[in-house]
Amino acid sequence: MWRYIAQRILVSIPVVIMVGIITFTLVYVGPGDPAAIIAGDEATPEILEAIREDLGFNRPFPVQMGDWFWKLLQGDLGTSYFSKREITELITPRLQPTLSLGFQVVVLSTLIGISTGMLAAWKAGSRLDRNLMILAVLGFATPGFWLAFLTIWLFAVNLGWFPVIGYKPIQDGLIPHLHSMFLPVMVNSILASAFISRITRSAMLEVLREDYIRTARAKGASEFSVFIRHAFRPSAIPVATVIGASIAGLATGFVLTETIFAIPGLGRMLVDAIVRRDYPIIQALLMVVAIVLIGVNLIVDILYAYIDPRIRY
Amino acid sequence: MTVTSDLGNEWQLTPPLSTRLRGMFGATVKAAKRDIVLGVSISLLLLGLFLAVFGPTLARTDYERTDPVNRMLPPSAEHWFGTDNWGRDVFDRTIVGTRLSFLVGFSVTLISTVIGVAIALVISYFRILDAIMMRFVDGFLAFPTILLALALISLIGPSIGNVIIALSITATAGKIRLVRGAVLSLRESTYVEAARAVGVPVPRILMLHVLPNIVSIIIVQATFTLASAILAEASLSFLGAGVPEYVPSWGNIIATGQGYIQVGFHISFFPGLFLTVTVLAVVLIGDSIRDHLDPKLRGRLKTTTH
Numbered sequence: 001m002w003r004y005i006a007q008r009i010l011v012s013i014p015v016v017i018m019v020g021i022i023t024f025t026l027v028y029v030g031p032g033d034p035a036a037i038i039a040g041d042e043a044t045p046e047i048l049e050a051i052r053e054d055l056g057f058n059r060p061f062p063v064q065m066g067d068w069f070w071k072l073l074q075g076d077l078g079t080s081y082f083s084k085r086e087i088t089e090l091i092t093p094r095l096q097p098t099l100s101l102g103f104q105v106v107v108l109s110t111l112i113g114i115s116t117g118m119l120a121a122w123k124a125g126s127r128l129d130r131n132l133m134i135l136a137v138l139g140f141a142t143p144g145f146w147l148a149f150l151t152i153w154l155f156a157v158n159l160g161w162f163p164v165i166g167y168k169p170i171q172d173g174l175i176p177h178l179h180s181m182f183l184p185v186m187v188n189s190i191l192a193s194a195f196i197s198r199i200t201r202s203a204m205l206e207v208l209r210e211d212y213i214r215t216a217r218a219k220g221a222s223e224f225s226v227f228i229r230h231a232f233r234p235s236a237i238p239v240a241t242v243i244g245a246s247i248a249g250l251a252t253g254f255v256l257t258e259t260i261f262a263i264p265g266l267g268r269m270l271v272d273a274i275v276r277r278d279y280p281i282i283q284a285l286l287m288v289v290a291i292v293l294i295g296v297n298l299i300v301d302i303l304y305a306y307i308d309p310r311i312r313y
Numbered sequence: 314m315t316v317t318s319d320l321g322n323e324w325q326l327t328p329p330l331s332t333r334l335r336g337m338f339g340a341t342v343k344a345a346k347r348d349i350v351l352g353v354s355i356s357l358l359l360l361g362l363f364l365a366v367f368g369p370t371l372a373r374t375d376y377e378r379t380d381p382v383n384r385m386l387p388p389s390a391e392h393w394f395g396t397d398n399w400g401r402d403v404f405d406r407t408i409v410g411t412r413l414s415f416l417v418g419f420s421v422t423l424i425s426t427v428i429g430v431a432i433a434l435v436i437s438y439f440r441i442l443d444a445i446m447m448r449f450v451d452g453f454l455a456f457p458t459i460l461l462a463l464a465l466i467s468l469i470g471p472s473i474g475n476v477i478i479a480l481s482i483t484a485t486a487g488k489i490r491l492v493r494g495a496v497l498s499l500r501e502s503t504y505v506e507a508a509r510a511v512g513v514p515v516p517r518i519l520m521l522h523v524l525p526n527i528v529s530i531i532i533v534q535a536t537f538t539l540a541s542a543i544l545a546e547a548s549l550s551f552l553g554a555g556v557p558e559y560v561p562s563w564g565n566i567i568a569t570g571q572g573y574i575q576v577g578f579h580i581s582f583f584p585g586l587f588l589t590v591t592v593l594a595v596v597l598i599g600d601s602i603r604d605h606l607d608p609k610l611r612g613r614l615k616t617t618t619h
Binding site: 145 | 448449451452453455456457458459460461463464465466467468469540544547548551552553554567570571574575578581582585588589592593596597600
């Protein structure tokens with residue numbers, strides 16, 4: 001097992017390097033002179049030259065990229081053009097809202113997705129199954145930002161159950177925090193679970209056709225035990241893949257929902273940085289998100305080996 | 314089409330194009346009659362295409378003209394979807410917005426499919442090229458689509474062309490990985506081996522033996538690219554990083570209504586409904602094509618769309 005894990009980690013390293021090369025190159029070849037952005041509108045050519053010299057913008061491309069990578073390894077994400085502060089310092093207060101949202105959505109969407117998917121597989125062909133799958137297709141097609149708009153209109157503006165906007169951190173108490181996060185969590189969970197539900201259903205149906213399921217039924221195992229003990233574990237691999245993939249989808253969803261619900265998280269930070277053309281922040285956030293997703297894929301890969309020991313060899 | 318086979322015999326491979334097109338049309342109509350969901354989806358997509366082409370002609374008012382006296386009006390007989398914060402007719406702006414959604418969706422699908430398939434076919438036969446290209450693809454696929462597109466557009470500026478470029482880049486990477494996988498597994502098949510054994514040159518193997526066998530995968534994937542690209546364009550515009558704000562696009566109109574949620578629910582509701590129905594129709598058509606073309610593909614492929 002350890003050998004397998006080490007192997008998976010080694011395989012992800014080139015991807016991380018590639019992600020770094022893409023991120024750095026994008027901003028490097030993009031328009032806009034960083035020195036001009038830092039110096040402001042009234043800079044003389046001498047000042048610009050001094051800034052370039054000072055921050056090393058006039059060095060060759062590979063040297064600058066190497067330098068950027070070296071700082072990255074030491075946990076230095078650079079300095080914001082706009083606020084002139086360290087990006088790591090700016091990111092820290094933004095972590096809690098996004099991580100809280102992410103944790104709640106992953107737990108909730110997995111629970112909803114797997115249970116409805118299993119239910120649909122159990123009652124395959126029934127009206128319940130058809131209705132659940134119609135909902136699942138709707139969930140795929142509905143744009144998250146529009147669903148967010150509809151829920152705000154219904155539950156916040158008209159019914160008044162939740163504040164229209166207004167994020168409360170955990171320090172204000174768990175209940176107010178969860179209350180303020182309820183709508184964004186629901187919107188993202190419903191959309192993410194649609195996908196998980198569909199895959200769970202088809203994976204379960206595939207496994208239920210296997211010979212050993214017939215054997216289990218023949219020896220008199222109850223239908224519940226056939227489902228949970230015999231059929232669920234083998235169908236967990238595609239489901240784990242989809243949960244991993246849906247986390248990538250969540251990164252997109254969070255950019256939109258954090259903007260709509262005014263949650264001061266990383267997604268909102270990215271949109272603000274894009275509006276201000278604060279390239280170091282865009283660079284840093286792209287890098288952070290990509291590394292997190294590579295990490296998620298790594299965990300999914302390791303989970304595979306745990307679910308199905310044959311994969312290790 | 315007559316083709317000289319790789320063993321030197323003449324073969325009548327397929328009936329002429331006109332017959333084939335008529336056959337395809339007939340088969341589609343037949344399938345749509347049997348399957349009501351497919352029939353409705355195709356009709357809705359055709360309606361969307363019609364609006365995309367004739368939307369600006371059908372608009373009853375000048376969709377750019379502001380009319381401050383009649384701002385924020387709820388839906389009525391005169392303004393079916395109401396008016397927005399500048400008094401512009403939301404119905405007119407929504408049907409004009411159809412053109413942009415379809416333009417971006419189809420352009421991204423076409424560009425990413427053609428380039429993606431071409432690159433995948435070429436690299437699958439050159440080991441070194443494959444190793445280099447796949448590292449790039451892995452790198453690009455490590456980013457969530459919208460985030461990468463947002464970053465690209467922040468660099469090259471918001472315009473319709475740049476939205477198409479940004480979304481095509483991210484979609485192409487996914488295509489390359491999918492098609493390359495299919496090509497690699499086909500390469501091991503007996504008939505490709507046989508073609509190689511009789512000395513068929515590589516380009517001919519790719520065009521005549523490999524490509525026809527991955528067409529179904531490419532078509533099904535194209536429908537998902539179309540759905541994702543339409544959604545992505547709306548999301549980018551909604552965030553203010555897509556097409557410029559004055560262009561009537563569904564994402565832009567929804568963003569306008571978002572600012573007036575207390576009194577202007579209708580502004581965001583209708584374009585959002587158009588967007589959802591369009592994406593739903595495309596997804597359902599894709600599902601149906603997949604089931605018809607290759608029952609073995611059921612339930613797979615989907616993981617690459619997110």
